[in-house]
Amino acid sequence: MKARMLATHVALPVVAIAAVTVPSHAADFDWMKFKGKTVTFLANNNPVSQALLTYKADFEKLTGMTLKVDGYQEQQMRQRLVTVMNANSDEVDVFMTLPSREGEQFAAAGWYGDLTGVAKSEVAKEYDPNGLSQALLKAATFGGKLTSMPMNIEGPIFYYRTDIFKKCGLEAPKTIKDVEAAAEKLKTCDSGVTPFVSRGLKPAVAYTFSNMLHNIGGSYIANGKSNLCSAKGKEALDTYSRLLRDFGPPGVVNYSFQQISALYRSGRAAMSFESSNELRTVMEGGARLKDTGLLPFPAGEAGQVPTTIGWGMAISSHSKQPEAAWYFVQWATSPEVQKKMALQGIAPPRPSVAKDPEYRKWIEEEPVRKEWQAALDVLATKGSSEVGYPIVANPESREFIGQAVQDLILKQKTVEQACADADKALDALIAQK
Amino acid sequence: MSDTAATLTQDRQKLEMAALSAPAVIFTVAMIAFPVVYTIWLGFQTFSSTGKQSFAGLANYSRLVVDYEFWHGLWVTIALYVLSLALQIVFGVWLALVLFHAKRLPGIVRSLFISPFMMPPVVAGMMWLVILDPSLGAANYILQSFGLPPSDWLASPTWVIPTVALIDSWQWTPYVALIVLGGLQSLPPSVYEAAQIDGASPLKTFQRITLPLLLPTIVTAAILRSVDLLRFFDIIYITTQGGPGNASNTLNIYGFRVGFEFFNIGYASALMLTLTAIVFGAVLAFNRLRGAVAW
Structure with missing residues (x-):
């Protein structure tokens, strides 16, 4: 039992994270690859998604894709997701998820698309998957499969x-x-x-x-x-x-x-x-x-x-266009976008963004922000x-x-x-x- | 035109009318029947926490019989229903009488009286949540400024049901009043003239004439409110989510949580079908009562 638990809770997440942390950037990565497609994003209408969606037009300009946002309050978002997933519908491509809450359940139900492969092979060179919080990636790994990419860190x-x-x-x-x-x-x-x-x-x-x-x-x-x-x-x-x-x-x-x-x-x-x-x-x-x-x-x-938890972006296992959906997930969890979100007060799940001079300047402006960041640093290193x-x-x-x-x-x-x-x-x- | 030809024309007209209305009728029946049939089917299924589905026969209904939360939810639903309906009927009739007799009341005041039920329940719930907050709300401030002790309102297991009933009554009493006001305006004036000639006091007139004549209208209002009250969801969900503890956990709230938070759609369907049967039972009982008091 112990050996099995070790395999499930330690070894498999390590394998999945290793897959993320050894990126093989596609040299010819093209943000315009899925130009003309429409990706549907089921969002929890919270400060994290609100900050992200401020830059919706940037994504559409970068990729030539259309982002259709289906936004609800947290509980209503889950109801919508349950309905869509139980109907095996492809209406939703990308959805927000809290791995600490529903991760085990959604993974066991097979609702998450497996991101282990794409996070390794389909990444722009600036994406830097190594830079994402390893603790949050581990928390989003179930049965060796990476199920979502972290959007923020909180606790x-x-x-x-x-x-x-x-x-x-x-x-x-x-x-x-x-x-x-x-x-x-x-x-x-x-x-x-x-x-x-x-x-x-x-x-x-x-x-x-x-x-x-x-x-x-x-x-x-x-x-x-x-x-x-x-x-x-x-x-x-x-x-x-x-x-x-x-x-x-x-x-x-x-x-x-x-x-x-x-x-x-x-x-x-x-x-x-x-x-x-x-x-x-x-x-x-x-x-x-x-x-x-x-x-x-x-x-x-x-x-x-x-x-320590964080919202993640997952791709629906019923999505008919998981590759295009991954482009949206990748853009939304990229260092550039996460830095912009950080300047709006969304704690970044990337230590590199937390050290960015522009972000540091924002933090230094108020003592309370410095204490907030110091507390978040403890959350990031010691958190469960x-x-x-x-x-x-x-x-x-x-x-x-x-x-x-x-x-x-x-x-x-x-x-x-x-x-x-x-x-x-x-x-x-x-x-x- | 001969009789035979006229009958043929009439038959043809009937057929044409049936053919023209058939798509709408079929669509409407399907829209009503499909969700009901689908829910009945779901009630015989079981869903694991991971969404895996299997046929369960009557297991969901036998679970219901021994489920403490179901019986508790049923008790809360009935308590809330009886209390709210009583408040709304009593104050609705009173408000209707006020509006009927105060004929010179300005239009704006009349509109204010009936405005609460035009407010979306979610907005009403949020508003009362703020007013009744034991720390920051205006309700305790007002009580204390009159030297009265503050209350925990929605946070008290004892007071939560009366408080929710009060919120719902604040919103829907004017609706009952409007229905009763319609009934009052249709009462024959000759009966009142006869009573006046006989020297009946206003109280006697109300007891012996107004109330008996109004009973069919009141029962109609009770039927309409019963359907809503037994399905009561929005205000509770906004204000207490079934709490504190499970003190305001109605069958509706319980079914919602089982279905959409714990993902057991099969058991939630069984719960909701049982509630539907209770609603039908109440409506049938009131319909019989309406037949008995008709004049």
């Missing part, structure tokens, strides 16, 4: 109000215990602000909770069974829910990124644990530009194991892409994690009851083929 980071911390005589927290102590002190020092806020909405909890669990030293699965009732699992559930229950805003069980960013931006939260992608939203209006500090989430007993259970039914597993956390926030169960109920349901999911 939850810790936002805190330097002015309030200073007023209350607090230092930037280094550990989770420091966060708890700071929350306690903030509650009495400044009763006008919410000490701590993070995700409480059931399906959204896993994104931030996973970071806490891993920092504390817990794991989702041990010996093929759900592991939330382990000592570390219970500690993580207890700490996360206690922080939100005792120091979070009323109604935190309905909080996802929109509510969290709105609360922090309005100056009514002292600490916020939310996505790095929210920087632009949080800084809108400029009120938080000078009084915000940013860190990776403070360490637990296992140190810092931040959650495990958000929820690493199983085919990952989206469903997130529901049970969220349910356990909500049961604790609402004091409907004890930690033992909540983790036992979650483990029971999750064991059934793990057992599913």
